[in-house]
Amino acid sequence: MRINIYQQGGAVSPRDTQKNKEFSDDGVKDAGGAGRFSGAVIASTHAPYRVHIKDDGHDYLALWNDFRQGRFAGASTLKQDRKREVRLVEAMGRQFIIKVDRQVPKRFKSRWRQILGGPMHSGIMRRVNRAVRQGCTVTPDIYLVAERMEKRVCREACIIQEYLPDPPLWEFSRNAADSYGFDLTPQQKDEVGKAMRALHEHRLALADLNPYNILVSGQGYKIIDLSWAGSFRIGQALDVLNLRHKMKIRLPVRGFALRLALCYLSLKYKIEDLFRSPEKAKLRWRTEPLAVSTARLRAAAGSSPAPEQAKDPECGAAGERKDP
Secondary structure, three states, X not given: OOEEEEEOOEEOOOOOHHHHHHHXXXXXXXOOOOOOEOOEEEEEEEOOEEEEEEEOOOOHHHHHXXXXXXXXXXXXXXXXXXXXXXXXXXXXXXXXXXXXXXXXXXXXXHHHHHHHHOOHHHHHHHHHHHHHHOOOOOOOOEEEEEEEEEOOEEEEEEEEEEOOOOOEHHHHOEEEOOOOEEEXXXXXXXXXXXXXXXXXXXXXXXXXXXXXXXXXXXXXXXXXXXXXXXXXXXXXXXXXXXXXXXXXXXXXXXXXXXXXXXXXXXXXXXXXXXXXXXXXXXXXXXXXXHHHHHHHHHHXXXXXXXXXXXXXXXXXHHHOEOOO
C-alpha cells in the first residue's frame, strides 16, 4: 500500500525530520521509522478510494469503514438525496459530521479544472490542516477525505469533519423585504468581516456566501462548507464581492493575484448582466435562498403570493448546503 505524508499542501519527505519538527505541535511521531509527525495528512490507497487521513491518534479509517458498512444507519440524518448525504454520528466520545458528495461536474470547464488542479475535497483538507496547525479557529477541522476517482475526476467523496453545534447566522438576521435578503447589525457585520479576514489570512475561501454557511458561536463566528471555485484566489475574490454586495462589508484587497481575480470577475459579471433582465441580474447578489428570491420576483409580477418566511429547501441543519 502506497503512503504519502502531506504538510503545507505538498509532500514531505519522511527523512526530513528537522522540517517535520518545524510544523509539529508534539514533535516527531516515529511510526516504524517513517518519521511521521503528529497532525500530518497521510494519503493511502484503499481501492477504489484514495483516502486522506489526519494522523492525530484517532482511528478515523475505522470510523469511515463503519459508516460504509451501515453501522450508523440510525444516526441523525441532516440531509439525504441522490447527490449528497449528510449525517451526524457519535463515535470515540465525540460527534462528527459525515458527508457523502456524489455530485460530478457536468460542465466541460469544471471537469478540466478538476483534472488540472486535482480533486477539491482533499485539496481543501490539506489547506485546512495547515490553517488549524497555524491557529485558525474559524472553520471546522477535517479528519478524513475519501475520493473515488475515475479518469482524474472525482465521482464520489466522503468527508469526516468536526461538528459545530452553533446556530446559523440566518436565525439572528433582520429580514429586509426590499433587499433580497437580510440586514445585519453593525456588530454582526464586524464579526462576519473578522471571520472572513481570518479565513483569507490562512489561504482559505468560502466562495459561496450565504447565512447558512456562517455559524454564530460564543467564541466568534465560524465559517463552514468551504469551497474554492477552481482557484483559491478566485474563491477569495468571490468572497470579497459577495460581502461587498450582499452584506455591505468591505474586506481589504491585498496582492496582485487577488486584484487580478477581482477585475476578472467584475468584468465577467458585467458582460453576463448585459444579456439578463434587471430582475434576474439582481438575483446574483441574493443573500436569501434562491427559491425565496424567485418567489419574491413572481409576487412582484403578480403571478404568485410572496413567501411568508425564508426557509431554504436546499440547506440542511448545521449549515449544510446543497451545491447547485
